Amino acid sequence: EAGVTQFPSHSVIEKGQTVTLRCDPISGHDNLYWYRRVMGKEIKFLLHFVKESKQDESGMPNNRFLAERTGGTYSTLKVQPAELEDSGVYFCASSQSGHAEQFFGPGTRLTVL
Amino acid sequence: SQQGEEDPQALSIQEGENATMNCSYKTSINNLQWYRQNSGRGLVHLILIRSNEREKHSGRLRVTLDTSKKSSSLLITASRAADTASYFCATVSWGNQFYFGTGTSLTVIP
Numbered sequence: 001e002a003g004v005t006q007f008p009s010h011s012v013i014e015k016g017q018t019v020t021l022r023c024d025p026i027s028g029h030d031n032l033y034w035y036r037r038v039m040g041k042e043i044k045f046l047l048h049f050v051k052e053s054k055q056d057e058s059g060m061p062n063n064r065f066l067a068e069r070t071g072g073t074y075s076t077l078k079v080q081p082a083e084l085e086d087s088g089v090y091f092c093a094s095s096q097s098g099h100a101e102q103f104f105g106p107g108t109r110l111t112v113l
Numbered sequence: 114s115q116q117g118e119e120d121p122q123a124l125s126i127q128e129g130e131n132a133t134m135n136c137s138y139k140t141s142i143n144n145l146q147w148y149r150q151n152s153g154r155g156l157v158h159l160i161l162i163r164s165n166e167r168e169k170h171s172g173r174l175r176v177t178l179d180t181s182k183k184s185s186s187l188l189i190t191a192s193r194a195a196d197t198a199s200y201f202c203a204t205v206s207w208g209n210q211f212y213f214g215t216g217t218s219l220t221v222i223p
Contacts, residue, residue, distance in 0.1 A: 003155075033211070035211075042118075042214050042215045043156075043201065091156065100205065101146070101161065102211065104155035
């Protein structure tokens with residue numbers, strides 16, 4: 001069974017540019033989560049999808065971040081325009097309904113110059 | 114506010130020794146989970162302990178939970194070089210929100 005995949009693995013962009021991160025959850029997992037880890041800090045929750053609906057987006061830092069999950073399969077996280085403080089590793093995770101364990105992807109390392 | 118907070122931040126031991134990591138948190142939880150992250154990889158789920166449990170074992174892993182002290186510990190017995198990784202605790206609220214700490218970086222010296 002394929003795990004959670006994320007693309008790209010690394011992205012280096014300049015301040016003001018736009019970047020879109022993609023997450024493919026494990027097939028059949030209704031729950032999809034986005035997290036971010038800024039260098040040296042804790043892994044912070046960004047938002048949670050149940051199928052295509054945003055269940056909880058309380059962790060989204062500001063309106064420069066837009067997450068979508070059209071069709072309830074893969075998800076994208078767009079940062080527009082990117083700022084220096086957006087640099088970090090963005091993790092995606094998925095889980096089955098009613099199951100507490102989350103399966104994480106390898107993360108996308110975003111560097112904003 | 115930050116929830117899970119691991120201690121120590123870094124730990125270096127010899128192969129064969131035991132490694133103990135601690136996690137403290139601030140509010141009521143449904144369960145607490147421990148994850149491992151190898152360099153450049155995603156987090157891998159290790160073990161889950163529910164709020165009404167006090168101790169759990171899985172292979173060489175032993176987790177304890179003290180809800181009165183709002184703390185948990187992860188013990189890895191007979192450590193191996195392959196255990197070298199960062200370890201994170203995640204506290205899970207009753208609303209199923211995950212809160213991770215900053216992690217403990219474990220180095221096992223062969």
